[in-house]
Amino acid sequence: MNKKTSKKTKQGLSRLLEIAGTKRWWLIGSVVLAIGSTVAQFVPYVTIMNILNELAAHAAHPEDISRELVKHWGIICLIAFGCYGMLMFISLMFSHIAAFNILYELRVALTWKMAKLPLGFFTKRTTGDLKKIIGEDVERVELFVAHHIPDLTSAIVFPLLIIGWLFTIDWRLSLIMLAVMLIAIVFQFSTTWSKKATEDTKSYMTIMGKLNASIIEYVRGMQVVKIFNHSSIALENLKKQIFGFRDFSNAITTNYAVTYLGFYNMLSATLLFIIPAAIYFLLKAPSYSNYISTVLIFLILGGGIFFPMHKLLWMTNMLRQNTIGVDLIDKILQKEEITDPDEPQTPRDASIEFANVSFAYDKIQVLNNVSFTVPPGTVTALVGVSGAGKSTIAMLTARFWDIEDGEIRIGGSNIKQIRTEDLMNIVSFVFQDNMLFFDTIEENIRMGNKTATKDNVIAAAKAAQCHDFIMQLEKGYDTLVGEGGTYLSGGEAQRVALARAILKDAPIILLDEATAYADPENEGKILDSFSQLIKGKTVMVIAHRLSTIRNAEQILVIDKGTVAELGKHDELIALGGLYKNMWDIYSRSREWKLNR
Incomplete structure (x- = not known):
């Protein structure tokens, strides 16, 4: 720190x-003027005391009361009231400016x-x-x-x-x-x-x-x-x-x-x-x-x-x-910022490497000595029960937090040695909860690439299988959406976010159950279209639907913050461990049907 x-x-x-x-002098000036206004507010009590003294001294003979003296103190009282109002007004003006x-x-x-x-x-x-x-x-x-x-x-x-x-x-x-x-x-x-x-x-x-x-x-x-x-x-x-x-x-x-x-x-x-x-x-x-x-x-x-x-x-x-x-x-x-290195490095490729990474948040250990390598241009799937640490691995890849133990490298460079702006340009991510701003659908997609043309936006939307439902809207791509996708369903909002990531065209793509809200038909369409667009890119996908990641180059089975198993689908099935058990449960759930 x-x-x-x-x-x-x-x-x-x-x-x-x-x-x-x-602007502190405006504030100090306000305090000084407030003190002056308070003194002016106090003066009438002094004038009242002097008038009372004069009245009491001649109570038995009212005709001897000095009208000039009473008038003198009365004028002072009026002046004090005026000064009080003026000084308080200026004091409030100064305080408002500050x-x-x-x-x-x-x-x-x-x-x-x-x-x-x-x-x-x-x-x-x-x-x-x-x-x-x-x-x-x-x-x-x-x-x-x-x-x-x-x-x-x-x-x-x-x-x-x-x-x-x-x-x-x-x-x-x-x-x-x-x-x-x-x-x-x-x-x-x-x-x-x-x-x-x-x-x-x-x-x-x-x-x-x-x-x-x-x-x-x-x-x-x-x-x-x-x-x-x-x-x-x-x-x-x-x-x-x-x-x-x-x-x-x-x-x-x-x-x-x-x-x-x-x-x-x-x-x-x-x-x-x-x-x-x-x-x-x-x-x-x-x-x-x-x-x-x-x-x-x-x-x-x-x-x-x-x-x-x-x-x-x-x-x-x-x-x-x-x-x-x-x-x-x-x-x-006072929160510690993500700092950029004095001598930034440029990754040589889009590979991802975790080397003995351990991570704790709020004194709770999340990852323990995690090591794996994602070769450039390959798809790596992360599977495991909820809370195992899958999302944390994806977030750490994008430097959501800094780790204390181990190293995370992209293209051979420690991500701490890559400028934050460069890292954000390298990585795209689509999570389950997607943020859509109160703007048009076109501009929400264009956030992935501000220089993109309308044709580029439409192409990305088609790839994400959201072009058709957008065109059915009254204003099409000019339709305004609210924060969190007020006028869109969860699946539609997620596909718009996916189009944004596709348009960004980053070499590394992180997907946290990107098809979570899609119906089976659109899920297949998204995966088919996406498979054409991720060629040559490094993809890390968190999946609960195991059928979507059967063809991944490697599958990491995360259990209690560690890499319990690593390999391809067939290799892990043959291993007969955690992944096979998960696959069997998933297969049975797909075969389930409602009987009368």
Whole structure:
């Protein structure tokens, strides 16, 4: 892992400043202006205090009240209100500029980063999880910076100004108010910044990611669910996630009920502590008229301190969620990239060689000391039970992950010594789950070769046996398809993906049950057409239908992450091992028929 990957990152507001990059000064300017607006917001209380002093001093003789003095402080109050509005507006403008730049830069950084990550990263992350990070978590950063940074600044500065000023008026009542605030802050800390609260927030983000993934999976699979009348089964996982979120929310509500209500009630009851003390000090004061204004200002601010403190609780809670969201973003940004070699090599041919390859994912051993060679221009089939490691071998060939033990070579060159772009040009793959973009069928096929002509696209489609059904569509090759093939069946989508791979014309082709969704008739057509197109190419095919790979130059029987058997069909049958057992089971399944 490189230094950049292992570097300890900042957190909280300091991390936001770091993310802001060249626009951090907009964010700092927003904070400074927010402080200025808070001071302007505080000034009217000073003017009210001075007016109250003047009124109290001449309560017995109202005619002696200085109208000029009252007018003077009134004008200052109006000016302060104007400054508050202007400074807060500019502060919000600055914060929005910083926020939109952060939003843009974060999404660009994530997009570029994901383009450089190993393909295996995407096989282990759900669409809903990544959508939440790129969409919701990044959006939460923008929302926090744009709106909450000025509010958080105000929520911190305003109570400090109030308490500091009140201490200059009456330290005894100020101590009472401060004690109430500190007790409330203790409750707030246990609700917001304690270790348990942080862990609960992380759990919340994880549950939301799973819920997003379940919703996307349920909506995408609705057509299949309806066709096979499995609505209740498909709904179970979604219900499980929804009820899990409900139970988590109920548990959180129960766990924090006492601390949150303690915070809320302490601030709400500030006057219950101030009023008795104020009455006592008023009765003991040398001058009733001089002290009454002090009592009034404490009553005004004692009740009003609740709102900025409550805002502070909400803001700090948002900051914690934002910090955890940024941490999830950082985990992607700090992922180790697939690096290109300083001195790249060019494969001499399209041969594939695994030399003592072992591979583990998340500490689970997947492959153990796998060795085999695929000569150029030959077809090698991988067979075995589900979970044996067949797909992992195909993915490692395309460098979905980097291995620690052994070597994978293409044309005699270690794939780590081949540039990623060159490797992707050498290899084409068609897996069971195929991604079709919201674009025309023609453009989905042309992704295999951007320079291909319309005739080339049609030729590839014919080879993949999808030209006929495309021409039956209202707009033919100009028909729009959605993500995952919204308007196409599974078999049709797979044939479009196969046409894309055929058009790419790469020397190495990896097929993971490429005919899985095809009916028997089209399966034969695809295989017949494909056999003409793969001449001279190196093909590695993962097959469950053993009849499709009888003529392969070599068959690898994968069992528990190892190559248990290797040879041609007849050789493996004669061996009488795992492959023969699989063939016998497969043959019996083909002979099965429904009897009345």
